[in-house]
Amino acid sequence: MGKIISMVNQKGGVGKTTTSINLASSLGLLEKKVLLVDLDPQGNTTTGIGIEKGDLSSSIYDALIENVSPEEAIKKTRFKNLDVIPANINLAGIDIEFLDKSKDNPNFSKGSQLKRVLFKIRDNYDFILIDCPPSLGILTTNALTASDSVLIPVQCEYFALEGIMQLLNTITLARKKLNPKLEIEGVVLTMLDSRTNLGLEVVENVRGFFRERVYDTIIPRLIRLTEAPSHGKPIANYDPTSRGTEAYMNLAKEVIERNAREEKSSR
Numbered sequence: 220m221g222k223i224i225s226m227v228n229q230k231g232g233v234g235k236t237t238t239s240i241n242l243a244s245s246l247g248l249l250e251k252k253v254l255l256v257d258l259d260p261q262g263n264t265t266t267g268i269g270i271e272k273g274d275l276s277s278s279i280y281d282a283l284i285e286n287v288s289p290e291e292a293i294k295k296t297r298f299k300n301l302d303v304i305p306a307n308i309n310l311a312g313i314d315i316e317f318l319d320k321s322k323d324n325p326n327f328s329k330g331s332q333l334k335r336v337l338f339k340i341r342d343n344y345d346f347i348l349i350d351c352p353p354s355l356g357i358l359t360t361n362a363l364t365a366s367d368s369v370l371i372p373v374q375c376e377y378f379a380l381e382g383i384m385q386l387l388n389t390i391t392l393a394r395k396k397l398n399p400k401l402e403i404e405g406v407v408l409t410m411l412d413s414r415t416n417l418g419l420e421v422v423e424n425v426r427g428f429f430r431e432r433v434y435d436t437i438i439p440r441l442i443r444l445t446e447a448p449s450h451g452k453p454i455a456n457y458d459p460t461s462r463g464t465e466a467y468m469n470l471a472k473e474v475i476e477r478n479a480r481e482e483k484s485s486r
Contacts, residue, residue: 221254221344222478223337224404225362225369227390230382231353233374234409236263237444238470239350241463242370244453245471247300251345254293257306258333258362259352265305268296269451272307280309282336283361284316289336298456302344304336314357330397333361346474355389363393368404373425375411375418375437380428405477407470409438436470439463 226239236259243255256279257264262272282292282304292304317329337347349362363369369390373379394401406429412418426433438444439462447457454463 221252221341221347222368223341223347223349223366225349225351225359225366226372227351227359227362227369227386228372228382229353229355229359229386229389230374230378234372234438235353236267236350237448238370238372238407238409238438238467239264239348240267240448241444241453241455241467242471242474243301243346243348244298244455245467246346246348246474247298248455248468249471249475250300251471251475252300252343253302254340254344254347255301255303256333256337256347256349257304258310258349258358259306260308260311260358261352262306262308262310263448264350265303265307266451267448268298268301268303268453270294270296270303270305272305275305275307278309279304279306279336280313280316283313283332284320285332289339292336293340298453310358317357329357330360331364334365337365355386359389360393360397363390363401364397366398366401368402370404371406372409373406374409375421375425375440377417377421379421379425383428403432405474406433407436407438408433410440411437412440434470434473436466436473438466438470 226235228235243253247253265272277287277292281287282289293302296303320327351359351362408422441463443458443461444454444463447454450457
């Protein structure tokens with residue numbers, strides 16, 4: 220059964236989409252079968268993985284409103300062991316669609332549609348990664364309901380911890396009301412400029428706050444990482460020898476090792 224992990228942070232620009240794409244790709248390179256779910260109406264994960272949003276015959280939107288089966292929404296990518304359920308601007312109107320569905324069908328649960336979609340296909344994958352929008356609305360609620368855990372990217376800048384308490388409160392509320400098994404997968408520090416004292420201070424503060432939940436791997440601020448999505452490629456394919464490739468491969472190894480330890484300890 221595949222583990223479902225949501226990338227969540229209501230702040231924009233923290234490296235959430237970059238981490239979604241590159242962690243998924245790196246897990247695939249490490250022989251894990253991965254499904255990447257784009258749950259952001261902007262569809263940046265979709266274009267960043269090399270899929271043209273205008274050419275889509277179906278997307279996560281269609282799967283959520285039950286126009287297509289989950290299997291029909293999945294697209295193969297040209298990258299090793301990596302599939303994607305893409306998104307486009309249609310997803311921006313999902314609230315209205317859910318409202319209409321609820322009126323027509325009293326049993327329709329607008330908060331658990333993604334769980335329904337992924338339940339049917341999770342056995343086909345080792346990991347399912349969900350790139351959530353930078354908000355705590357109905358799409359993120361669906362992700363939290365469907366997920367086993369949450370991975371939080373935190374940018375190494377001044378207001379890094381701003382809003383984190385709200386996010387943790389949301390996760391706690393989701394655990395109480397929607398998904399009692401929801402855990403924090405980990406916290407990944409992103410966009411570190413190691414030349415600045417501020418960046419290093421943020422690393423220290425975040426590690427002090429989250430302790431063992433913070434991954435050892437820190438993602439550096441690199442031009443090559445920002446260039447790769449415009450070419451529709453993960454960093455490992457765009458520049459295999461870059462420090463960004465090394466960082467995300469190391470992060471993927473940490474994710475695999477942590478999950479192996481947890482699985483072993485639960486037996």
